Amino acid sequence: MNNIDWANLSFSYMKADYNVRCYYRDGKWGELEVHSSEYINIHMAATGLHYGQEAFEGLKAFKGQDGKTRLFRVDENAKRMYNSAIGTMMAAVPEKLFIDAVVKAVEMNKRFVPPYESGASLYVRPLLFGAGPKIGVSPSEEYLFMVFVMPVGPYFKEGFKPTDMMITRKYDRAAPLGTGNIKVGGNYAASLRAGDEAHAKGYSSVLFLDSKEKKYIDECGPANFFGIKNNTYVTPESKSILPSITNMSLIQLAKDMGLEVERRPVPLEELSTFEEAGACGTAAVISPIAKIDDIDEGRSYIFSADGKPGETSVKLYNKLRGIQYGDEPDTHGWVTVI
Ligand code: PLP
Numbered sequence: 001m002n003n004i005d006w007a008n009l010s011f012s013y014m015k016a017d018y019n020v021r022c023y024y025r026d027g028k029w030g031e032l033e034v035h036s037s038e039y040i041n042i043h044m045a046a047t048g049l050h051y052g053q054e055a056f057e058g059l060k061a062f063k064g065q066d067g068k069t070r071l072f073r074v075d076e077n078a079k080r081m082y083n084s085a086i087g088t089m090m091a092a093v094p095e096k097l098f099i100d101a102v103v104k105a106v107e108m109n110k111r112f113v114p115p116y117e118s119g120a121s122l123y124v125r126p127l128l129f130g131a132g133p134k135i136g137v138s139p140s141e142e143y144l145f146m147v148f149v150m151p152v153g154p155y156f157k158e159g160f161k162p163t164d165m166m167i168t169r170k171y172d173r174a175a176p177l178g179t180g181n182i183k184v185g186g187n188y189a190a191s192l193r194a195g196d197e198a199h200a201k202g203y204s205s206v207l208f209l210d211s212k213e214k215k216y217i218d219e220c221g222p223a224n225f226f227g228i229k230n231n232t233y234v235t236p237e238s239k240s241i242l243p244s245i246t247n248m249s250l251i252q253l254a255k256d257m258g259l260e261v262e263r264r265p266v267p268l269e270e271l272s273t274f275e276e277a278g279a280c281g282t283a284a285v286i287s288p289i290a291k292i293d294d295i296d297e298g299r300s301y302i303f304s305a306d307g308k309p310g311e312t313s314v315k316l317y318n319k320l321r322g323i324q325y326g327d328e329p330d331t332h333g334w335v336t337v338i
């Protein structure tokens with residue numbers, strides 16, 4: 001029996017009924033297994049625990065008004081996890097296995113897909129790590145790929161309301177030629193102290209600058225940055241930014257709406273020219289930014305003085321959510337109906 005307050009969910013862990021697992025051993029992937037335990041039994045010398053051989057993904061499933069469940073761009077998450085595996089010398093999960101595992105995990109936990117009216121969704125967390133023992137620094141010979149799910153509400157508790165963010169030069173999230181462009185756990189460990197300082201100061205997130213020169217906008221906490229000006233959608237290009245599937249989708253939707261799109265290095269000073277700014281990602285969806293404080297330079301950039309999201313951000317948000325929930329036609333073939 002579900003006894004979940006769907007409309008008031010936050011972005012936090014909740015136990016569902018089942019998770020799906022698949023082991024890579026002796027040079028090949030095994031069969032998908034379904035488990036009900038939240039715990040895994042792994043070797044204490046697993047490379048995932050010691051040497052950061054770990055990658056994860058995040059995607060969502062949405063219940064439509066028609067009662068159908070839709071997965072958003074699962075093939076893109078499969079490709080990205082493939083790249084994360086290559087980047088950390090792990091056994092890559094073939095796209096079909098990835099998609100089969102995600103679909104199975106959602107199907108097995110259907111009762112946790114939030115109802116349409118709640119505005120919530122089912123967050124799907126695929127995970128891959130080196131499970132075999134190594135004590136010298138080298139790749140594992142065994143891997144565990146697993147998928148678990150949970151119903152979630154907004155990542156930033158404010159939801160689709162502008163929040164304040166903070167620039168700091170004290171920490172880097174990723175090295176210029178490091179692992180910022182793949183989704184590996186180490187990037188998130190490296191961002192924790194900066195995030196904690198931001199939260200302690202009342203900010204929703206950190207806006208990271210590029211690690212080399214501190215001149216350009218990089219990542220926006222666990223999301224990509226975008227700015228809007230003169231009917232143009234501008235988003236940073238950098239080797240240390242994770243290629244966001246949400247951003248990729250917003251770029252297409254912006255073009256469909258007749259906006260220009262610029263993907264290029266975005267100098268910090270350019271912040272003062274944007275009419276709107278936001279963070280985008282699966283968990284964050286679009287999180288409009290009210291103000292960015294550069295706490296080192298004592299400078300603020302304001303995008304929303306009235307506490308409301310900008311007009312273009314609203315249009316993009318509504319269009320994206322419309323496609324995800326099945327209210328708008330899926331003209332780009334982004335949705336998998338389960
Ligand atoms: N950047 C970082 C560092 C992230 O963790 C995420 C979340 O996945 C994103 C960007 C957004 O990517 P996506 O839109 O594919 O969820």
Ligand code: COI
Pocket residue numbers: 057058059222281282283284
């Ligand atoms: C996501 O948006 O799916 C993320 O992975 C962000 C964060 C929860 C790590």
